[in-house]
Amino acid sequence: xxxxxxxxxxxxxxIFAAITCLSAVAVVVSQTVVRMAFWLVLSLGSAAALFFLAxxxxxxxxxxxIYVGGTLVLLVFGVMLTASGPYxxxxxxxxxxxxxxxxxxxxxxxxxxxxxxxxxxxDNLTRSVAFNPAGNTLRPLGLSLLGTRPDQDLPDSDQxxxxxxxxxxxxxxxxxxxxxxxxxxxxxKRRSAI
Amino acid sequence: MWATQTIAEFxxxxxxxxxxxxLGPNFQYAVAAIIHAVLLVHVFAVCPxxxxxxxxKVSGRIQDRLGPTRTGGLFGWLxxxxxxxxxxxxxxxxxxxxxxxxxxxxPYFVCVASFAAFMVxxxxxxxxxxxxxxxxxxxxxxxxxxxxxxxMAGYSSGSKWSLFGGMREAAQMVSYEIPLxxxxxxxxxxxxxxNLGEIGGMQRxxxxxxxxxxxPFAFIAFFVxxxxxxxxxxxxxxxxxxxxxxxxxxxxxxxxxxxxxxxFMGEYASMFAVCCIASVLFLGGWNTGIPPLDDALxxxxxxxxxxxxxxxxxxxxNVLGAFVFATKASLGxxxxxxxxxxxxxxxxxxxMTTCLKYLVPISCFLFLGATLWPLLxxxxxxxxxxxxDPLGNRTAAEIRESQVSATPTSPAQASVAPAAKxxxx
Numbered sequence: 318x319x320x321x322x323x324x325x326x327x328x329x330x331x332i333f334a335a336i337t338c339l340s341a342v343a344v345v346v347s348q349t350v351v352r353m354a355f356w357l358v359l360s361l362g363s364a365a366a367l368f369f370l371a372x373x374x375x376x377x378x379x380x381x382x383i384y385v386g387g388t389l390v391l392l393v394f395g396v397m398l399t400a401s402g403p404y405x406x407x408x409x410x411x412x413x414x415x416x417x418x419x420x421x422x423x424x425x426x427x428x429x430x431x432x433x434x435x436x437x438x439x440d441n442l443t444r445s446v447a448f449n450p451a452g453n454t455l456r457p458l459g460l461s462l463l464g465t466r467p468d469q470d471l472p473d474s475d476q477x478x479x480x481x482x483x484x485x486x487x488x489x490x491x492x493x494x495x496x497x498x499x500x501x502x503x504x505x506k507r508r509s510a511i
Numbered sequence: 512m513w514a515t516q517t518i519a520e521f522x523x524x525x526x527x528x529x530x531x532x533x534l535g536p537n538f539q540y541a542v543a544a545i546i547h548a549v550l551l552v553h554v555f556a557v558c559p560x561x562x563x564x565x566x567x568k569v570s571g572r573i574q575d576r577l578g579p580t581r582t583g584g585l586f587g588w589l590x591x592x593x594x595x596x597x598x599x600x601x602x603x604x605x606x607x608x609x610x611x612x613x614x615x616x617x618p619y620f621v622c623v624a625s626f627a628a629f630m631v632x633x634x635x636x637x638x639x640x641x642x643x644x645x646x647x648x649x650x651x652x653x654x655x656x657x658x659x660x661x662x663m664a665g666y667s668s669g670s671k672w673s674l675f676g677g678m679r680e681a682a683q684m685v686s687y688e689i690p691l692x693x694x695x696x697x698x699x700x701x702x703x704x705x706n707l708g709e710i711g712g713m714q715r716x717x718x719x720x721x722x723x724x725x726x727p728f729a730f731i732a733f734f735v736x737x738x739x740x741x742x743x744x745x746x747x748x749x750x751x752x753x754x755x756x757x758x759x760x761x762x763x764x765x766x767x768x769x770x771x772x773x774x775f776m777g778e779y780a781s782m783f784a785v786c787c788i789a790s791v792l793f794l795g796g797w798n799t800g801i802p803p804l805d806d807a808l809x810x811x812x813x814x815x816x817x818x819x820x821x822x823x824x825x826x827x828x829n830v831l832g833a834f835v836f837a838t839k840a841s842l843g844x845x846x847x848x849x850x851x852x853x854x855x856x857x858x859x860x861x862x863m864t865t866c867l868k869y870l871v872p873i874s875c876f877l878f879l880g881a882t883l884w885p886l887l888x889x890x891x892x893x894x895x896x897x898x899x900d901p902l903g904n905r906t907a908a909e910i911r912e913s914q915v916s917a918t919p920t921s922p923a924q925a926s927v928a929p930a931a932k933x934x935x936x
Contacts, residue, residue, distance in 0.1 A: 351666055355613055358620075358659060374643045378652040386655035390685060393662050397678055455644040455705055 329370055336363040345417075348406050350396050354389050361385050374454050547640040555626045559779035560591040562841075566848050573852040594772075601768035608669030609765065617667060618766070618773035620660030625781035627653040632787050633708045635797045635832035636812055646707040647699065650788060651692050654743075654781060658684045664774070665762035676761025679752035679859050680745060686866045687743040691785075693874040694736035697729050697881045698722035698792040707788075711796030715809055718800040719898045723793040726897075728880035733793040735874055737843070740785035742866065744778060747851035751859045779844075786843030787836070794839050797832030808832065 340359035347353050361384045368377030409417075464482035564579070567590060571578025583589025605611050630653075631646040633639040643649055658681050665677015701722050702710045714721050723733050742749035753761030763774050790796060798805050808828040815825020857865065888894055 349610065351613060351663070352610070355616070355663065374649065375645050378645060378649040382648075382652035382655055385659065386652060386688075390658055390662060390681065393659070393666065394678075394681065397662070397666055397674065 326370060330367065333363040333366045333370065336360070337367065348408060350407060351393055354393050354396075358385055358389055361389070372454055375458055551626070551629045551640060554629055555780050556776070558783045559776045560595070562779045562783065562844055562848075563591045563594070563775070564588060565845065566851075569845070569848045570852045573849070598772045599769050603770065604765075604767045606669055606765050610667040610669070613663050613667035614765075615770070617660050617664035618770045618777075620663060621657050621777035622660075622773045622780075624653055624656040624660060625777045625784060627656075628781065628784040631707060632784065633711055633791065633796065634836055635829040636712060636809075637708065638829055638833060639708055642708055643706070645705045647695060647705045647710070647788070647792075650707075650784070651688075651695065654784065655688050657777065657781060660777075661762050664766070668762075668765040670765050672759045672764040673762050676752050676759075676764065680762050683745065683749065683752055683859075683862055683866075684743055686863060687739050687749075687870075690735065690866065690870040690874040691739045691743055693871075693878050694732045694739060695788065695792060697732040697877055698725070700878075700881045701725045701729060707791050707796075711791045711798070714795040715798050715805050717802040717805070717898075718795070721793065721795040721798075721800065723795075724898075726881060726884040728877045728884060729793065732874070732877045732881070733789070735870060735877065736789060736793070737846070739866075739870055739874075740789065741847050741850065742862070744782045744785060744847070746778075746782065746847055748854040748856050749862050749865075750851075751856055751862060754856065782844050782847055783840060786840040786847070789843055790836060790839040796839075797829075797836040799831075799835050 337360050340356045340363070343356040344353045344360060347356060361380060365377040365380040365385070368374075368380060461480040462482065462485050464480040564587070568578040568586070570576075579587030579590035581587060582593045605614055628650050630640045631643050631649050633642070633646075639646075661684070662677050662681045665673045665675075665680065668674070668677075698710065699705060702713050704710055704713075710722075718724070722729050724730065745753060753763070763771055766774065799808070808831065811821075811824045811828040813825075815822045815828075885895060888897065
């Protein structure tokens, strides 16, 4: 059987990658803040679709929940609560545009040269399918957050790899501190106002 | 033909003779995806129609009226369709003060968000469009996107009513997402899985196996979940932000015609979606709750999946499962409608107080209790559940086995799988 020139997942990848990039450009070009948020939703949503396409369900759902459902709602909330006029606009001067474009191009050059300089392993998909058959994507992730990496332990080592337990705990404690701090700040302000 | 577990398999086995080989699995998966999408769009479109009719009849009965009686025979069952046709014909208005791009696209956001939730819902054993391993997480993530459409509608209308309505609505929905997710985690602790198909399958074999009765915390969590779900669908008594039956109408004040009705389609569809989640998480999903019948249906499904028993019986078992599932979810929607026409509306500050001061602490307590419950049982009674047959009857591994063939793998995976096997050997 002759291989088709382009397969289904690649077509979907191209579509969603195009939406991601075009709406990212639209974020920069548009002037109204809420419209920027709208384009950012499209961009981040298609990035989530790319994660789903790569069988990373959890990351995709987290992308939707945190960035689209959380951060962008917060952004629009901020605009709604602080704007003095009906539609808050941000006008960029030509100098800022040139400076921004230069920084962006430089950054793109760095990323591109870094990505193209790496010899990417080609058997990633094979390895992931061997350990996560039939869309079992979550259990290995949960196990590694609990401190074991079944994909690293199994083959030829007799020692458990640490997994992501320590970073997970550090991030959890950090978030807890931030939450308590935010609650304390909000409360103190209200008391002084009364 | 009835024995094939997924539509893609069916296409691969029975239709490949009629299509040229070069199209291959990509074509197969594309057609299967389109069939799934069309089926789900119909579920999404028909449910609001039925429930809006039900809402009218129930509210009529509660207020000692008849409700719709003329359109479509005795019970007025065509009323929703007639309303829909009327709404399509109305002028599609966009106020001059509005930001037209955002104003026009906001209803689609709301609709798409609540429609996407149906993607990962299992309607019967293996009857799911995307059998994702973190199905519950995806559903909660997708349902939380609805807020964005509402904020956009409120902000872009260029009207004070819409802005205030949108802000209140968004504050309410964002706050109620927290207890909703925490309550949904209580049965997840019992199940040890976020896969909705697995969670449903584990509750087979009698009503005592439903996660509602798994522990006292899950029992309370169900009712908390239901209250929170009602509020997060912005239903009365938590609907002050729109109050469409009495006041101006909140975030959708400026909308008319079909775009206005999209908001309501989204609302009724997400009512059905949260009730489906409740049904899978707490009420046994597609399981009937009668032990002999459950076991017979399970055996019939397995037999047809392995090719030993009659295939059409297995298919009919799934149809019965889907019927049971839809009945449970529809009863949930009925209770939501019943509540709406019975209870008085809460003020917006009371709505927020109920959530942040009562429901969030209660759900945190339930979550903590549910995590401690297995330890308590293990130390006090040396067992894992209070029911006579412990989790052995419904282990995750067994259900995963039965679902492996039902899980749609991507063509890339399918092509790689043999290579992976070769490397293992």
